[in-house]
Amino acid sequence: MSGSVTVxxxxxGDPRYLTPAAQAALDAAQDLIGYFPYVxxxxxxxxxxxxxxxxRVEVDRARHALELAAAGRRVAVVSGGDPxxxxxxxxxxxxxxxxxxxxxxxxxxxxPGITAMLAAAARIGAPLGGDFCALxxxxxxxxxxxxxxxxxxxxxxxxxxxxxxxxxxxxxxQLGAALALAAEHRAPETPVIFAxxxxxxxxxxxxxxxxxxxxxxxxxxxxxxIGASATRLIPREGAAPFVYTPRSVAR
Amino acid sequence: MSGSVTVxxxxxGDPRYLTPAAQAALDAAQDLIGYFPYVxxxxxxxxxxxxxxxxRVEVDRARHALELAAAGRRVAVVSGGDPxxxxxxxxxxxxxxxxxxxxxxxxxxxxPGITAMLAAAARIGAPLGGDFCALxxxxxxxxxxxxxxxxxxxxxxxxxxxxxxxxxxxxxxQLGAALALAAEHRAPETPVIFAxxxxxxxxxxxxxxxxxxxxxxxxxxxxxxIGASATRLIPREGAAPFVYTPRSVAR
Numbered sequence: 001m002s003g004s005v006t007v008x009x010x011x012x013g014d015p016r017y018l019t020p021a022a023q024a025a026l027d028a029a030q031d032l033i034g035y036f037p038y039v040x041x042x043x044x045x046x047x048x049x050x051x052x053x054x055x056r057v058e059v060d061r062a063r064h065a066l067e068l069a070a071a072g073r074r075v076a077v078v079s080g081g082d083p084x085x086x087x088x089x090x091x092x093x094x095x096x097x098x099x100x101x102x103x104x105x106x107x108x109x110x111x112p113g114i115t116a117m118l119a120a121a122a123r124i125g126a127p128l129g130g131d132f133c134a135l136x137x138x139x140x141x142x143x144x145x146x147x148x149x150x151x152x153x154x155x156x157x158x159x160x161x162x163x164x165x166x167x168x169x170x171x172x173x174q175l176g177a178a179l180a181l182a183a184e185h186r187a188p189e190t191p192v193i194f195a196x197x198x199x200x201x202x203x204x205x206x207x208x209x210x211x212x213x214x215x216x217x218x219x220x221x222x223x224x225x226i227g228a229s230a231t232r233l234i235p236r237e238g239a240a241p242f243v244y245t246p247r248s249v250a251r
Numbered sequence: 252m253s254g255s256v257t258v259x260x261x262x263x264g265d266p267r268y269l270t271p272a273a274q275a276a277l278d279a280a281q282d283l284i285g286y287f288p289y290v291x292x293x294x295x296x297x298x299x300x301x302x303x304x305x306x307r308v309e310v311d312r313a314r315h316a317l318e319l320a321a322a323g324r325r326v327a328v329v330s331g332g333d334p335x336x337x338x339x340x341x342x343x344x345x346x347x348x349x350x351x352x353x354x355x356x357x358x359x360x361x362x363p364g365i366t367a368m369l370a371a372a373a374r375i376g377a378p379l380g381g382d383f384c385a386l387x388x389x390x391x392x393x394x395x396x397x398x399x400x401x402x403x404x405x406x407x408x409x410x411x412x413x414x415x416x417x418x419x420x421x422x423x424x425q426l427g428a429a430l431a432l433a434a435e436h437r438a439p440e441t442p443v444i445f446a447x448x449x450x451x452x453x454x455x456x457x458x459x460x461x462x463x464x465x466x467x468x469x470x471x472x473x474x475x476x477i478g479a480s481a482t483r484l485i486p487r488e489g490a491a492p493f494v495y496t497p498r499s500v501a502r
Contacts, residue, residue, distance in 0.1 A: 009373075016275070019365065021267035058498075084372045086498070090380025093495035097485050104487045110373035114270065114333075114363045121335045122260075122361035129341025131401055133384035133410060142500035150382055150408040157404035159384060234348050236355045244344035247309075247337070249393035 003069035003106055007089045009082040009113020010041055012199030017119065022111040029076035033065045034088070038078045056140070058088060062095035069106050082115035086136045086164045116223040117162035120195035123205055125234070125242035127193060127225055130249070132160035137167070137174050144174070151178055155185035160231060160245055163224040175224065179214045182226050186210055191227040191243050194218055207233070207243055254320035254357055258340045260333040260364020261292055263450030268370065273362040280327035284316045285339070289329045307391070309339060313346035320357045333366035337387045337415045367474040368413035371446035374456055376485070376493035378444060378476055381500070383411035388418075388425050395425070402429055406436035411482060411496055414475040426475065430465045433477050437461055442478040442494050445469055458484070458494055 006025045011017035026032075026042055033039075036052035044050065053061050065075045079087035089110050096103055121128045133154045139147060154161055161182075166175040179192070192213035194206040208216055210226070218224060230249070233241040257276045262268035277283075280299060283290055287303035295301070304312050316326045330338035340361050347354055372379045384405045390398060405412055412433075417426040430443070443464035445457040459467055461477070469475060481500070484492040 011270070014272070016272035017270050017363070019262070019268050019270055021265070024267070082369050082373075084369060084377045084379050086380075089373075089377035090495055090498045093377050093380070093485060093493055094497055096493070097483075097495075104485065108493070110377065112268070112365050112369040112373040114365065115369065118333050118335060118363040118366065122333075122340075122363040126335045126340035126344050126361065128335050128385075129337075129344070131384065131386045133382065133405070134379075135382045136498075141498050143502050146500050150410065153404040153408035154384070154410075157401040159401065159405075232348075234344060234355065242344055242347070242359070244341055244348075246345055247341045247387075247392050249397050251394050 003072045003074065005065050005069045005075045005077060005092060005106060005108045006111060007077045007079065007083040007092050007109070008111045010038055010078055010080055011114040012081060012116060012119040013041070013197070014199040017114045017199055019111070019113065022113060025111050026076055028074055030073050031068050031075045032078060033061055033075060034078035038080050042078065058091035059095050062088065062091040063099060065092065066095055066099055066103050066106065070100065070103055082113040083110055084112065085115040085134060116164065116195070116198060117225065119198040120193060120205065120223050120225065123195065123198060124193060124207065124240070126244040127191070127227060127231055128160055129245040129247055130160060130228055130230065132162065134162045134164060136164045137178055138165040138171065139174060148181060151181050155182060158228045160228045161226040163226070166222055166224045167218050168220050175218055176214065179210065183210055183214065186226070186229060190229070191231050191233060193225040193243065194222050195225065196222045198223070207240060254323045254325065256316050256320045256326045256328060256343060256357060256359045257362060258328045258330065258334040258343050259362045261289055261329055261331055262365040263332060263367060263370040264292070264448070265450040268365045268450055270362070270364065273364060276362050277327055279325055281324050282319050282326045283329060284312055284326060285329035289331050293329065309342035310346050313339065313342040314350060316343065317346055317350055317354050317357065321351065321354055333364040334361055335363065336366040336385060367415065367446070367449060368476065370449040371444060371456065371474050371476065374446065374449060375444060375458060375491070377495040378442070378478060378482055379411055380496040380498055381411060381479055381481065383413065385413045385415060387415045388429055389416040389422060390425065399432060402432050406433060409479045411479045412477040414477070417473055417475045418469050419471050426469055427465065430461065434461055434465065437477070437480060441480070442482050442484060444476040444494065445473050446476065447473045449474070458491060
């Protein structure tokens with residue numbers, strides 16, 4: 001089979017964070033598949049067919065990409081951030097595993113990108129300076145009991161926690177419940193970051209305490225980071241504080 | 252103060268993974284500070300003073316960067332991968348917090364990069380497709396008891412685990428101990444990835460089972476990823492299998 005699928009991470013939004021490897025893969029594509037705001041980030045050009053789709057149809061989208069590739073097309077599947085972090089790469093491999101065995105002979109590659117937690121961390125200091133984890137708060141794909149058990153574990157283990165998919169119209173209460181759980185393990189003054197649309201013109205980053213975060217609002221474009229017990233602020237005059245987590249844990 | 256420090260992520264090594272923002276920051280620098288193999292990745296040019304140093308002197312290096320910036324220089328501190336993930340960014344903020352309060356008026360920014368676990372994951376499929384964590388296995392900066400408690404927690408919570416700094420000449424047995432602990436929680440056939448020098452000419456990626464990994468050797472340049480219970484292989488004829496973790500957890 002001569003077709004290919006490349007799953008591409010577009011990074012946080014600003015093209016200055018798109019890697020040259022990802023740009024080259026976009027330039028080589030004949031078909032572009034993805035959630036419509038990500039497809040919209042890639043300029044139209046002759047020879048590129050754009051297939052934008054709605055959210056929450058990831059496996060349909062992945063299957064479509066594999067079908068086009070099986071027909072000989074060079075297909076790019078785009079995700080914001082990194083495609084391997086709560087994005088399209090896993091969906092493509094799910095579709096590959098369940099689909100036509102002949103698809104396994106296709107060229108399938110992944111181009112990494114700057115995922116939201118790295119972009120948000122860089123903006124404010126080094127909050128991920130110690131051990132950390134990335135959890136999706138969406139209970140569309142896993143039971144809420146699994147999510148709370150994982151949160152309990154990483155709170156007890158004192159990891160910094162990056163929460164992806166913290167909230168949506170269909171999931172309005174989960175973030176509040178997660179922060180309430182955090183408050184059982186961490187002090188009210190623990191730094192919590194709400195990083196919205198990092199690297200895009202409407203970027204808004206709020207450095208809150210855990211107590212404040214429990215009263216604050218977030219949306220689908222927000223990444224939430226809950227500090228570990230050692231995560232701290234460095235105040236500055238006339239500027240937002242830096243937030244960082246020391247590399248060391250005291251003996 | 253007119254000087255600045257930019258902490259720059261060089262990504263995994265191949266310049267095709269260096270972001271344009273990071274490249275622009277390198278181009279603007281007057282002084283370049285970092286561990287010598289990272290400094291060596293940046294071409295010499297007139298007007299750029301290179302200060303390469305040995306490993307394990309991160310805070311000295313960070314203080315030096317801040318002193319140069321306080322003297323009015325535009326300083327770039329370079330790390331492999333992402334500077335916020337077990338690299339120089341936290342060291343710079345540690346030095347800033349402990350240092351001359353006047354340093355807080357300096358311009359200090361961080362340019363994110365593709366960290367090793369994202370680069371390694373992209374090479375083999377989508378092993379980080381579910382919830383995951385990043386732990387440093389080095390007990391230079393935290394007690395071994397903290398490391399094992401964290402490992403126990405994330406193994407029990409069934410996260411995919413990326414282990415940074417798995418081994419060094421001074422820490423020969425820690426990786427074996429971590430994999431022995433993993434074997435108490437996960438099946439012997441659980442995929443374990445040893446990803447060495449990803450994105451560099453000597454790249455070598457091994458897809459092992461947990462049982463095989465316990466007998467395999469690694470070195471300082473290796474990132475180790477331990478799959479979750481759902482992490483699986485997609486076999487291919489005449490090529491390495493893909494490795495991925497489904498997005499869903501069964502109800």
